[in-house]
Amino acid sequence: MSGGESANRPGQFMGYALPWGFVALLALVPVVFPDPYLLAVLTSAGIFIIGAISLNLLLGYTGQLSLGHVAFFGLGAYASALATLGFDIAIGFGLRLQVAPQPVWVGFLAAILVAGGFGWLLGRLAFRVRGAFFVILTVCFAQVLRMVALNWVELTQGPMALIGIPGFALWWPGEGVVELTRKDQNYWLVLAVTVLAFLLVRQLVQSRFGRAMVALRANESLARSVGIRVTHYLTVAAVISAGIAGAAGSLFAHYTRIIDPDVFLFIYTVTMVIMVVTGGKGTLWGPVVGGFIFGLMPDLLRGTAPPEVQWVIYGAAMILFVMFLPRGIVPALQALLRRRAA
Amino acid sequence: MSAATPARPLLEVENLAVHIGGLVAIADMSFAVPAGQVVSLIGPNGAGKTTAFNVISGYMRATAGRIRFEGSDLAGLTPERIAARGLTRSFQRSSVFAGCSVFENALMALHLRGRAGLLGALLALPFARREEKQLHAEAEALLALVGLADRAARPADSLAYGEQRRLGIAMAAASRPRLLLLDEPAAGLNPTETEALMALLRALRDQGMTVLLVEHDMAMVMRLSDHIVVLNQGRIIAAGPPDAVRRDKAVIRAYLGSAAEEALHAEA
Ligand SMILES: Nc1ncnc2c1ncn2[C@@H]1O[C@H](COP(=O)(O)OP(=O)(O)OP(=O)(O)O)[C@@H](O)[C@H]1O
Numbered sequence: 001m002s003g004g005e006s007a008n009r010p011g012q013f014m015g016y017a018l019p020w021g022f023v024a025l026l027a028l029v030p031v032v033f034p035d036p037y038l039l040a041v042l043t044s045a046g047i048f049i050i051g052a053i054s055l056n057l058l059l060g061y062t063g064q065l066s067l068g069h070v071a072f073f074g075l076g077a078y079a080s081a082l083a084t085l086g087f088d089i090a091i092g093f094g095l096r097l098q099v100a101p102q103p104v105w106v107g108f109l110a111a112i113l114v115a116g117g118f119g120w121l122l123g124r125l126a127f128r129v130r131g132a133f134f135v136i137l138t139v140c141f142a143q144v145l146r147m148v149a150l151n152w153v154e155l156t157q158g159p160m161a162l163i164g165i166p167g168f169a170l171w172w173p174g175e176g177v178v179e180l181t182r183k184d185q186n187y188w189l190v191l192a193v194t195v196l197a198f199l200l201v202r203q204l205v206q207s208r209f210g211r212a213m214v215a216l217r218a219n220e221s222l223a224r225s226v227g228i229r230v231t232h233y234l235t236v237a238a239v240i241s242a243g244i245a246g247a248a249g250s251l252f253a254h255y256t257r258i259i260d261p262d263v264f265l266f267i268y269t270v271t272m273v274i275m276v277v278t279g280g281k282g283t284l285w286g287p288v289v290g291g292f293i294f295g296l297m298p299d300l301l302r303g304t305a306p307p308e309v310q311w312v313i314y315g316a317a318m319i320l321f322v323m324f325l326p327r328g329i330v331p332a333l334q335a336l337l338r339r340r341a342a
Numbered sequence: 343m344s345a346a347t348p349a350r351p352l353l354e355v356e357n358l359a360v361h362i363g364g365l366v367a368i369a370d371m372s373f374a375v376p377a378g379q380v381v382s383l384i385g386p387n388g389a390g391k392t393t394a395f396n397v398i399s400g401y402m403r404a405t406a407g408r409i410r411f412e413g414s415d416l417a418g419l420t421p422e423r424i425a426a427r428g429l430t431r432s433f434q435r436s437s438v439f440a441g442c443s444v445f446e447n448a449l450m451a452l453h454l455r456g457r458a459g460l461l462g463a464l465l466a467l468p469f470a471r472r473e474e475k476q477l478h479a480e481a482e483a484l485l486a487l488v489g490l491a492d493r494a495a496r497p498a499d500s501l502a503y504g505e506q507r508r509l510g511i512a513m514a515a516a517s518r519p520r521l522l523l524l525d526e527p528a529a530g531l532n533p534t535e536t537e538a539l540m541a542l543l544r545a546l547r548d549q550g551m552t553v554l555l556v557e558h559d560m561a562m563v564m565r566l567s568d569h570i571v572v573l574n575q576g577r578i579i580a581a582g583p584p585d586a587v588r589r590d591k592a593v594i595r596a597y598l599g600s601a602a603e604e605a606l607h608a609e610a
């Protein structure tokens with residue numbers, strides 16, 4: 001959060017020109033470097049950055065460590081894929097549930113709603129049990145969903161994966177409504193959603209709502225004494241966080257066109273946590289900076305060393321960041337800038 | 343002060359009992375706080391004063407008894423609901439939002455003065471922006487009231503001890519509660535700071551806040567209180583106006599100790 005008065009705000013350049021210039025540069029990448037491999041790498045990094053932005057709302061701003069965050073990502077991916085593919089399953093009592101294939105935007109909304117709904121459920125359940133129990137509950141939640149995805153073959157095809165997922169369909173200048181099949185189109189879509197997620201979270205945390213979340217993290221009993229409703233704010237934060245993660249999952253499903261139960265893998269949660277923690281939890285730019293570093297590192301290392309060595313480097317980088325910049329890169333940079341300004 | 347004298351006191355505590363494990367922290371406690379007054383709850387260490395505050399403000403459950411605020415029972419309400427009804431408290435141990443500036447602390451404490459929710463924030467609705475501006479103005483006024491205006495940008499946890507105490511009081515009073523519970527606000531303050539604190543408490547009372555005070559500084563309690571309740575080992579041993587309490591034998595024995603008793607005799 002920026003400190004109350006305008007004098008404390010970063011200048012116009014830092015607060016406005018720099019971020020939008022950065023977005024403009026990113027938007028130009030497909031024009032200047034139309035390399036499909038580069039675009040693919042940046043697109044999947046972007047999807048993870050959206051996930052990290054959503055995790056930061058819970059982990060960074062409310063201070064709740066959710067180690068099952070990938071659950072919402074996976075739920076979004078499956079909800080969106082199933083809505084667009086349609087399904088016909090037995091739901092017991094001799095009844096069947098049939099859904100005809102829907103347009104992709106319906107799938108996208110379904111992803112947000114389903115993930116957000118589960119976020120609400122988890123929030124309601126878990127915020128009664130706090131601390132370590134909450135962490136365990138979130139891990140179990142993601143594992144249970146993975147088991148469901150593996151075994152509910154009629155709905156999810158289990159380990160055979162859901163295939164033939166349509167690409168995102170959007171109105172495109174000069175072409176009308178088209179299915180986004182080109183790498184550059186998907187890149188721009190992910191960039192746009194990332195910017196939207198960033199703006200949404202920024203809007204939220206710089207308001208009375210965000211202040212209440214930070215107050216709860218900083219000192220819960222004091223926050224309650226000034227009338228901040230703990231369960232309300234934590235639950236709403238969980239819903240929004242889960243909804244954004246669900247949107248990222250939907251983008252992932254329609255970008256890769258194939259999903260299997262591995263979208264619920266624990267390692268993806270870990271990746272998002274690393275992005276948030278190294279970048280700086282509870283800062284707006286933390287998940288973006290951490291997301292770029294740890295989202296691109298595997299691809300930058302690819303081909304330079306055997307995979308095992310790559311993972312060692314990845315792990316070492318993570319440990320070094322956490323050791324030397326325990327609060328994250330962005331807070332360290334902010335402190336540096338402040339010292340130079342003073 | 344409110345001109346009308348309501349038949350009902352603002353706060354009524356009736357036959358309150360609090361057991362912590364096997365310990366009787368409070369036994370059969372009854373007292374009332376009339377609107378517009380400063381009532382003090384005093385007693386030696388471990389008498390149960392903070393416990394009483396914790397129960398009244400919703401942080402602990404009573405084992406028995408009732409607490410009524412403006413006539414309605416507070417049983418089962420969370421601290422945040424009780425605060426929303428107009429009853430807030432400060433903490434005996436300095437308590438701030440660590441890692442946030444003094445100004446942010448003030449804004450956070452003004453939570454109940456605002457209404458804006460999710461939609462207002464997401465859509466940057468005009469009313470939400472207006473409210474935000476107004477809250478900023480209120481935060482400035484609040485800090486000015488407790489003499490912390492020039493500390494606004496400092497991290498709250500870097501303030502000097504006395505300043506943190508004042509910030510704590512400001513935050514408890516921020517939502518303009520009708521009843522303010524203060525737990526040892528003068529602890530650790532020097533005489534000048536204590537004098538300033540008394541002026542602040544009088545100002546708050548004159549703004550319409552009723553104060554229930556826990557305090558060890560007897561001089562301050564005697565000068566400020568309209569009514570004093572004396573607690574020892576969880577039981578009320580005396581209650582009345584300052585002059586009566588000062589002369590009460592049981593109080594002198596239990597609370598002030600023999601040294602103070604001698605001092606009082608010497609004074610008389
Ligand atoms: N959470 C708790 N667990 C166990 N015992 C407690 C707890 N809170 C209070 N007590 C006990 O209850 C009794 C009353 O404590 P309380 O803190 O209310 O006293 P106090 O009057 O505020 O004292 P002081 O003047 O030292 O602040 C003490 O014997 C204390 O040890």
Ligand SMILES: [Mg+2]
Pocket residue numbers: 391392393434
């Ligand atoms: Mg106490």
